[in-house]
Amino acid sequence: MSRTKISERLGLVRYRNQGRHDAKPHITVDTAICDSGCPHQCTTYVCPANCYTLNEEGKLRFQFEDCIECGTCLYACDQGAVTWNYPDPETGRGVEWTFG
Amino acid sequence: MNDDAFDCIIVGGGIAGLSAAMTCARKGLKFLLVERGSFNGAKNVSGGVLWGTRLNDLVPNYWEDDAGYERFVAHRRLTFLDGQSAFSVDFKSAHFHERPYTGLIVLRARFDAWLASKVEEAIAESPWPEDSLLAPDTLVTDLVVENGVVVGIKVGEEEFRARAVILAEGVNNLLTRKAGLQTGYVAADHMATGVKEVIKFKPGVVEERFQLAEGTGLTNEFVGFASGGVEGGGFLYTNRDSLSIGLVLNMKSMRENLGADKKIYDVLSDFKTHPAVRDMIAGGEVIEYSAHVVSTGDMRVMPKELYADGLLLAGECANLLLNSGKAIQGMDYAMESGILAAETVAQAKEAGDFSRNTLKLYREKLEASYVMKDLRRFQGAVKFLHNEAMFTKVPAVVNEFGRSFFTVTNEPTEKVPTLLRRAVDKHASLWEMIKIGIQGGRAL
Numbered sequence A: 001m002s003r004t005k006i007s008e009r010l011g012l013v014r015y016r017n018q019g020r021h022d023a024k025p026h027i028t029v030d031t032a033i034c035d036s037g038c039p040h041q042c043t044t045y046v047c048p049a050n051c052y053t054l055n056e057e058g059k060l061r062f063q064f065e066d067c068i069e070c071g072t073c074l075y076a077c078d079q080g081a082v083t084w085n086y087p088d089p090e091t092g093r094g095v096e097w098t099f100g
Numbered sequence B: 001m002n003d004d005a006f007d008c009i010i011v012g013g014g015i016a017g018l019s020a021a022m023t024c025a026r027k028g029l030k031f032l033l034v035e036r037g038s039f040n041g042a043k044n045v046s047g048g049v050l051w052g053t054r055l056n057d058l059v060p061n062y063w064e065d066d067a068g069y070e071r072f073v074a075h076r077r078l079t080f081l082d083g084q085s086a087f088s089v090d091f092k093s094a095h096f097h098e099r100p101y102t103g104l105i106v107l108r109a110r111f112d113a114w115l116a117s118k119v120e121e122a123i124a125e126s127p128w129p130e131d132s133l134l135a136p137d138t139l140v141t142d143l144v145v146e147n148g149v150v151v152g153i154k155v156g157e158e159e160f161r162a163r164a165v166i167l168a169e170g171v172n173n174l175l176t177r178k179a180g181l182q183t184g185y186v187a188a189d190h191m192a193t194g195v196k197e198v199i200k201f202k203p204g205v206v207e208e209r210f211q212l213a214e215g216t217g218l219t220n221e222f223v224g225f226a227s228g229g230v231e232g233g234g235f236l237y238t239n240r241d242s243l244s245i246g247l248v249l250n251m252k253s254m255r256e257n258l259g260a261d262k263k264i265y266d267v268l269s270d271f272k273t274h275p276a277v278r279d280m281i282a283g284g285e286v287i288e289y290s291a292h293v294v295s296t297g298d299m300r301v302m303p304k305e306l307y308a309d310g311l312l313l314a315g316e317c318a319n320l321l322l323n324s325g326k327a328i329q330g331m332d333y334a335m336e337s338g339i340l341a342a343e344t345v346a347q348a349k350e351a352g353d354f355s356r357n358t359l360k361l362y363r364e365k366l367e368a369s370y371v372m373k374d375l376r377r378f379q380g381a382v383k384f385l386h387n388e389a390m391f392t393k394v395p396a397v398v399n400e401f402g403r404s405f406f407t408v409t410n411e412p413t414e415k416v417p418t419l420l421r422r423a424v425d426k427h428a429s430l431w432e433m434i435k436i437g438i439q440g441g442r443a444l
Ligand SMILES: Cc1cc2nc3c(=O)[nH]c(=O)nc-3n(C[C@H](O)[C@H](O)[C@H](O)COP(=O)(O)OP(=O)(O)OC[C@H]3O[C@@H](n4cnc5c(N)ncnc54)[C@H](O)[C@@H]3O)c2cc1C
Pocket: A086, B011, B012, B013, B014, B015, B016, B017, B034, B035, B036, B037, B041, B043, B044, B045, B046, B047, B048, B049, B050, B051, B138, B139, B140, B141, B168, B169, B170, B171, B175, B193, B194, B195, B196, B246, B247, B248, B291, B292, B293, B294, B314, B315, B316, B317, B321, B328, B329, B330, B331, B332, B334
């Protein structure tokens, strides 16, 4: 059986301010650290919303729009690259569970 | 202190915060509960089973209400999986039907919202029907600290004042860290991530498939194949017309065992393909995918203290959670600690002293309760679950034995000791299994 695509799973998630294109990021990543010295780049496979990816040149890219605020990268990154906050209810993005 | 100050401000309207709020209302305190979600429960994820009977103290005879839970636990199962087989320990009992129930299966967006509606009712009956408030959609950005004493909260530029603040912000405890009660970085070794799906069925299917009488529910925990070689386990709980299925995976172990070809959510996909699991979820429609961090219950990552001048920590922001293998207890610990924290604030008000001299009573109450007693008693179990054999060799041996024991052929049959010996020899050494048996026995 093939594995469910993450895009399909995230398609079921309800986000706040979904229509807003200027939503304020609640997490920032210092990708210079990711690209220079990180021995595992584990956030690219432990983030349950696949917000951390590697581009064709192998450089780390982070996007906060799909973030489901789980908190994993707050602990999984042991290199000090992640600045983690909760999204602002008004101007930020973030998740809204129907079941939870 | 001026008189528009609250007696108590509670940060976070999850189970700890709502339990504290209910207690504040009953004790006649003027309080404010601040929740960043647009409603209580909007941001919260659990498996989940609320264990124990404490809810009945907060909302007496809650089952008479259209309570926010899904089903009460009447059937429990622990399943060991290898790639093809499932070996279960299964327990079903009429004792579980006695009220108050000892386990409630919940979906947090529903349950927390329901509990909040009960708190609203309690506020209406309290001495402060107009002044005590539940404020959703509001993010607390900082604490107000004067001369080392916590005297309120900040919401952006605005300040709200209180004689005491209860932090009930959950495991991702940014304010607990700001208050200096926990070091900024909590090692991934002591944290896990839960990933989960809710799978919906046509009405009646869940009852029929799982042989559930009216209102009763099944909890099924899984070890072995479920976690795909990562430290952790799986769960499946029956809701009214849906199932909650998911995994709790240790972060350090994920870092070491997963990668680009197998990401965290792929482990969940693989778990669902196991023949035994596939049959349970067949024909259902996935209606939500979610994830959240959950602590492992290792006391070494607890904040250095659970109170400061004007400040108390309740629930998982204080790492009050036990994962002993047979159950995850985070919600009942949140409830118990939320209640005890609010009771302490009420005592502090009576004494007219909100300094640590009075608030330390919270620590004493918590130490005297089952929460700290069990946390201390079962640290061995927490460490035991760190043992790699628990999610690799043990399930393999158990299923090897199951296969040889339950398969009937036209060959002469060996007796149990021989079968067991063979099962062990194939996947591990006898000595290793004996050691694990002894450690496990001690841990539980
Ligand atoms: C997959 C999974 C399965 C689980 N299974 C079980 C189970 O079966 N049984 C069990 O007992 N436990 C289980 N748990 C653990 C349980 O969910 C938690 O221990 C429990 O929710 C902790 O309750 P809490 O009230 O302390 O925190 P939470 O429920 O996390 O509530 C914290 C609240 O504070 C709010 N908040 C945080 N910061 C702020 C801020 N700055 N301003 C305003 N609001 C804020 C949040 O929005 C949230 O509503 C599970 C957890 C996971 C992830």
